[in-house]
Amino acid sequence: MAETAVQTDHEIGAAPAPPPRGRRGRRTVLVASALVVVAAVAVVGALGLGGGGSQEGSSAPPRSGSTVPVTRTTLTERTTVDGQLGYGTEIPLPVKATGTVTWLPAEGTTVKRGGTLLRVDDRPVVLLYGTLPMYRELGLTTGTRQGTRQETGAEGDPQKSGGQGRTDERSGAPDPSGSPTPGGAGAGAGAGGTGAGAGGAGGTLRGMDVLQFESNLAALGYTGFTVDEEFTGLTARAVKRWQKSLGLPQTGTVGVGDVVYSAGKVRIGHANVRLGSPATDDVLTYTGTSRKVLVNASAAEDSWAVRRAAVTIALPDGKSVKGEVASVGKSATAPEEGGGEGDSAAPTVPVTITVKDQKSVGRLESAPVTVEYVGRERADVLTVPVAALVALAEGGHGLETADGRFVAVKTGLFADGRVEVSGSAVREGMNVRIPE
Incomplete structure (x- = not known):
């Protein structure tokens, strides 16, 4: 008897409606696409663009999907690429x-x-340590050696030099007694040879390579000379002490192959x-001794790879560390032939990423890693979850409001599961439905 009463109430309604299951199915078609004429007509009604829209909205049951607010935020597009942790190319x-x-x-x-x-x-x-390669022997020239012997004698005794007074080793100027200048006229060029950088006036060996070597000698604790561009007798004495510590013959001369x-x-x-x-x-x-990451970036998508660009490196243990782009190759490398599917891969350029905090990497010396970088970014824009978008019958995308209305929107950047939306009917804080 109760069943008959229910049927009577349904039959006397002014606008018979399909069963609830049919209505949900119709809504799904409405939201999903405009491939069917019936769905297209229903969408027009839901948007209030045709007759009977308000009647449809008033009689439609509330949608069971959840609602979310439109929020204003900064959207950041992040992309990941594969990399290899190591110490760089040998x-x-x-x-x-x-x-x-x-x-x-x-x-x-x-x-x-x-x-x-x-x-x-x-x-x-x-x-x-230094940037200038070792390209010649470093030592006293022939004239300088002679001057040093005159200064100190065979065993460092001034009397064994024939009673002559000392000579200023660096300037080459004679003392008041009139002793000759070391390495003066007629002195040989020595091991350094002649020409630019091989020696200066008086045959003294001079050059930036001398300054580089003397800087290292002093840093190792062998001092007693002035760190400059001249290799003098005082430099030679420090070299002999250094050679003694290495178990080498104490010649005071540094060969090309010694360092x-x-x-x-x-x-x-x-x-x-x-x-x-x-x-x-x-x-x-x-x-080098610092661990770094090498990425073979697609040459067509390497706009992110610029010097000093910040990236995030995901390690195999789940930890993430900060990195910075140190260098980008200038030549793209095509994929090797005969690699099957790899033949269709795009050319790549090598990108080297440094890790400032080496302790953050732990004890890993080599491992595959993932590098995440920031692509495009949109600040202070309205956004909704991507799942809130619905396809409109007339084309484009829209949002369904909490009261069942549909508003058209223009989409922008997609990132982190959200999408940028704009339109005259969209405002911050309005609630929209997530369709099921």
């Missing part, structure tokens, strides 16, 4: 020593200023020769 050490390799360090060893990189003919090749310069301490890479082999230019490789 490059050959500029070893110029000749002879037989008699000792090699273990791979991964860190060598600082004054440390031994390898031994050739059982002589150490020492690391010093190797780098910008700082180095991490030994792999050796290209075995013990007993002749020393070659690429006997050892090295890297």
